[in-house]
Amino acid sequence: xxxxxxxxxxxxxxxxxxxxxxxxxxxxxxxxxxxxxxxxxxxxxxxxxxxxxxxxxxxxxxxxxxxxxxxxxxxxxxxxxxxxxxxxxxxxxxxxxxxxxxxxxxxxxxxxxxxxxxxxxxxxxxxx
Amino acid sequence: xxxxxxxxxxxxxxxxxxxxxxxxxxxxxxxxxxxxxxxxxxxxxxxxxxxxxxxxxxxxxxxxxxxxxxxxxxxxxxxxxxxxxxxxxxxxxxxxxxxxxxxxxxxxxxxxxxxxxxxxxxxxxxxxxxxxxxxxxxxxxxxxxxxxxxxxxxxxxxxxxxxxxxxxxxxxxxxxxxxxxxxxxxxxxxxxxxxxxxxxxxxxxxxxxxxxxxxxxxxxxxxxxxxxxxxxxxxxxxxx
Numbered sequence: 001x002x003x004x005x006x007x008x009x010x011x012x013x014x015x016x017x018x019x020x021x022x023x024x025x026x027x028x029x030x031x032x033x034x035x036x037x038x039x040x041x042x043x044x045x046x047x048x049x050x051x052x053x054x055x056x057x058x059x060x061x062x063x064x065x066x067x068x069x070x071x072x073x074x075x076x077x078x079x080x081x082x083x084x085x086x087x088x089x090x091x092x093x094x095x096x097x098x099x100x101x102x103x104x105x106x107x108x109x110x111x112x113x114x115x116x117x118x119x120x121x122x123x124x125x126x127x128x
Numbered sequence: 129x130x131x132x133x134x135x136x137x138x139x140x141x142x143x144x145x146x147x148x149x150x151x152x153x154x155x156x157x158x159x160x161x162x163x164x165x166x167x168x169x170x171x172x173x174x175x176x177x178x179x180x181x182x183x184x185x186x187x188x189x190x191x192x193x194x195x196x197x198x199x200x201x202x203x204x205x206x207x208x209x210x211x212x213x214x215x216x217x218x219x220x221x222x223x224x225x226x227x228x229x230x231x232x233x234x235x236x237x238x239x240x241x242x243x244x245x246x247x248x249x250x251x252x253x254x255x256x257x258x259x260x261x262x263x264x265x266x267x268x269x270x271x272x273x274x275x276x277x278x279x280x281x282x283x284x285x286x287x288x289x290x291x292x293x294x295x296x297x298x299x300x301x302x303x304x305x306x307x308x309x310x311x312x313x314x315x316x317x318x319x320x321x322x323x324x325x326x327x328x329x330x331x332x333x334x335x336x337x338x339x340x341x342x343x344x345x346x347x348x349x350x351x352x353x354x355x356x357x358x359x360x361x362x363x364x365x366x367x368x
Contacts, residue, residue, distance in 0.1 A: 060253070065219030069137055069151070072223050076139040078239060 079115040083108035086116075130161040130187050137218045138247060142209070143281025145302055149211045149247065151218035158192040158212075160202075168205025169300070176202065176212075199249060199277055201300060209279065209302050221277075222254035223247055224266075247279040251289075251308060259284060266290070276306040 053064035074080060087093035088106040106119040129148060138149040146165075152158045163186050164170075170178045170188075175196050179189040190202060192212065199217055203210040213221075226244040227235045234241030246264060248254050254268040263286045264278065276294060278287060279302060287294045289308055296306035332338055348364040351357070357364050 065216075068222075069135070069215065069219055072138050072221075073136050075223070075238065076136060 079110045079113050080108075080117060082110055082112065083117060084111050130163070132158070132160040134158040134160060134192065134212065135215075137213075137221065138223055140245065142244075142246060142279055143283070143302070145205075145207060145209045147209045147211070147247070147279060147302075149213070149218070149221070149279075151213050151215050152192070152196075154197055154214040154216070155194050157194050160190040160192070161187045162190060162203070162210060163187050164203055164205065164208060164210075166205030166207035168203055168208065170203050171201050173200075176200065201303060204300050204302060206301070211279070217249070220251075220274075221247055221249040222251070222268075224254050224257035226257055226259050246281075246284075247277075249277040250274040251276070262286060263288060270308055270310045273307070273309040276304075276308050278304040278306070280304065 053061055053067050055061050086107040086109050089104045093105070093107050102123055103120050104123045108117045108119065109115065110117075132150055134150040134152040136148070137151045138147065140147060148162075150158075150160065172178055175193040177191045177193075179191075196212065197214050197217070199211070199213045201209070201211050223245050225236060225238040225242050226246060228242040228244070229235070232241045236242065238245065244259075246257055246259075248257065248266060251266075251268045251274055252271040254266060256268075257264060257266050259265070259280070262283050264280055264284045265288045267290055276287070276289075276296070277299070278284075278296070282302065284304070285296075287296045287304065287306060294306040294308060296304045299305045329335075333340070344367065346363070346365060348366070348368075349362060351364045351366045352368060353366050357366070
C-alpha cells in the first residue's frame with residue numbers, strides 16, 4: 001500500500017506569558033495554535049478508526065502523543081477546570097488590547113481562585 | 129516561572145521538588161524566565177545558555193537554541209527540577225498516578241484520592257505504577273528496547289518493570305535512568321495445543337441419514353397470533 005498523506009489540524013497549547021507553577025494564584029496566558037501535523041503512515045487510518053488516538057489495531061497513533069502532551073498539561077493546571085467566560089475579541093475586555101485582527105482572544109477566569117486565562121488563537125486557518 | 133515560549137508538559141511536585149517539564153519542537157528556539165530556588169546546578173551546553181550577571185528581579189533567562197533533541201535537564205536543586213525535551217521525546221513520557229494508601233477513597237484517581245505522580249519516559253505504554261519500600265513498580269508494554277528515564281521522589285532507589293528488576297542508576301538527584309530491553313522473538317512464543325472443541329453441525333439436514341420426523345407439519349389453518357395471516361390463501365405459516 002502506498003504512503004498516504006493526511007493533513008490533520010491539531011490544536012496545540014503553547015503557553016506564552018505569565019505561567020506559574022502555582023497556577024491558581026497568578027494569571028496565565030495560554031496560546032492555542034493550530035499545529036499542522038503532517039501525517040504520513042504506511043498503514044493509514046482505515047475508515048472506522050479514522051481520527052482515533054488508538055487505532056483499530058490497538059496501536060497508539062501520533063494523535064495519542066499530542067493528546068497526551070495536552071492532557072498532562074491540563075492536569076498540571078487544575079485552575080483551568082472551572083472557568084467563567086469574561087470576554088472575548090467580539091465583546092469588551094477591560095484592560096486588554098489586541099493588536100491586529102489575526103488573533104482572536106477569549107478571556108476566562110476561575111471564579112474561586114481568580115486565575116485568569118487568555119486563550120489566543122488564529123482567527124482562521126489562513127492567518128498563520 | 130515568569131514566562132516560557134516553550135510548551136508546558138508537566139508542572140507539579142514530585143518528592144518535595146517542584147518539577148517543571150517543558151518541551152518544544154526540535155527546530156525552534158525558546159526562551160524561559162525562571163526564578164531558580166535552592167542551591168543547584170545549571171546544565172549549560174552549546175544549545176542551552178543561562179543569563180549571568182544581575183538577574184532581573186531574581187529571574188534567570190534560559191535561552192534554548194534550535195536543534196535540541198532528547199531529554200535535557202536544565203536545572204536541578206533540592207527544591208527544583210527543570211527539564212526540557214523536544215516534542216517527540218516529551219510524548220514518550222508518562223505520568224502515572226501513584227495510588228494512595230489502601231482504604232483511601234478514590235485512591236487511584238489523581239487529584240481526588242492521590243496527589244502523587246511520577247514521570248516515566250521511554251516505554252511504549254506505562255499502564256500503572258506504585259511505590260513501596262523505595263521500589264517503583266511499573267507495569268507496561270514495550271515495542272522495542274528503550275532507555276528508561278524516571279523522575280520520582282528521592283526515596284525511590286530501585287525500579288521494577290513488569291515484576292523484573294531494572295538496573296537503574298542516578299543521572300542526577302531526582303532523575304533515575306535505566307534500560308529496558310526486549311528479547312522476545314516469534315520463535316520464543318509457544319502456542320498451547322487447542323483441543324477439546326465443542327461444536328454443533330449448523331446444517332444437519334444435508335446428511336443422508338437425517339430425519340425430519342420431529343419437525344412441525346406446516347398445515348395449520350388457525351393461529352393465536354393476531355392479526356393472523358394477512359396474505360396468502362389461508363394457510364398459516366406461523367409456528368403456532
